[in-house]
Amino acid sequence: MESVSILQVVGYKNSRKTTLIENWVKEIVAIEKEVAVIKHHGHASGLDLPSNETDSMKIFHSGATCSIAVDDQTIQMHQLKKEWKLEQLLQLVKISEPEVIFIEGYKQEHYHKVVILKDSKDWETLQHLKNIVCVIVHGDLEIENYPMIHIENTVLLKEWLIDWIGGDKLETI
Template identity: 25%
Template sequence: MKIYGVVGWKNAGKTGLMERLVAEITRRGFTVSTIKHAHHSFDVDHPGKDSYRHRAAGAREVLLASRNRWALMHELTDEDEPSLADLLAKLSPVDLVLVEGYKRDGHAKIEAYRAATGNPLIATTDNSIRAVASDTALELDCPVFDLDDTTAVADFILAEVGL
């Protein structure tokens, strides 16, 4: 599987770019999966639901299945957070895995950047960032795309990974 990341500070446009890239790349006939890193505790379940009650009772894993999808929830409890490599190994094979976050890992990435956030560019100090998708013109030693030019960003990523 090919892997490519989308990184950036909070409110830089990462999730919107990810959403548009998934739609554009799958429209072109490629299979895509995503991994999203969260810096906070999150829950995909809700109090009162049976699966939530199973986890609250102490189940280590709860697999929820229907005819439309299945989801496996794994409680880490006393375990360390799994590495990106560990998580990638759990995915079914696809043409491309787009990873949102994991900015400190060494895989190739594009940075989403919005000037209004006031945050510094990550690309200036991180060689794993191969391009920037920005809402403002930038002079950098790597390609810079308009943040809303999904076609150009998708072309770049697919060329980078050889698809």
């Protein structure tokens, strides 16, 4: 993979980041491009793992730092590491050769960002992020100096995304 469009989607809890990414993935697939997503799971409970009765989980729980189950088209990987850096995760995603990567979260990273705002208080802390390329708002917020789209305006959201991907927004990883 020579280059890929990388776009971060950031905002606070329940701002509909995952819903937006899910819709955008469908749009990317519809134009026959490969897409991958890295989602930061910021919940204290941790990720839900498959049943401990599966062979791959038995191996994982026996002490393996990595357990991979694979069939003809899909892999399921469980890997234990103290701390994952976004660049390491991008290297893992690179294996699937996507043309577009969405990153949910990782606010302080340097990639182009779409910021989702539920209210003006969100903007107070998020406006200082680097590389904001679009602001998506709930309600009737007005944000200056950035393209701004209402979260319910699916037509404009799709148009913005397709324009962004078609432009010169390619970043090499």
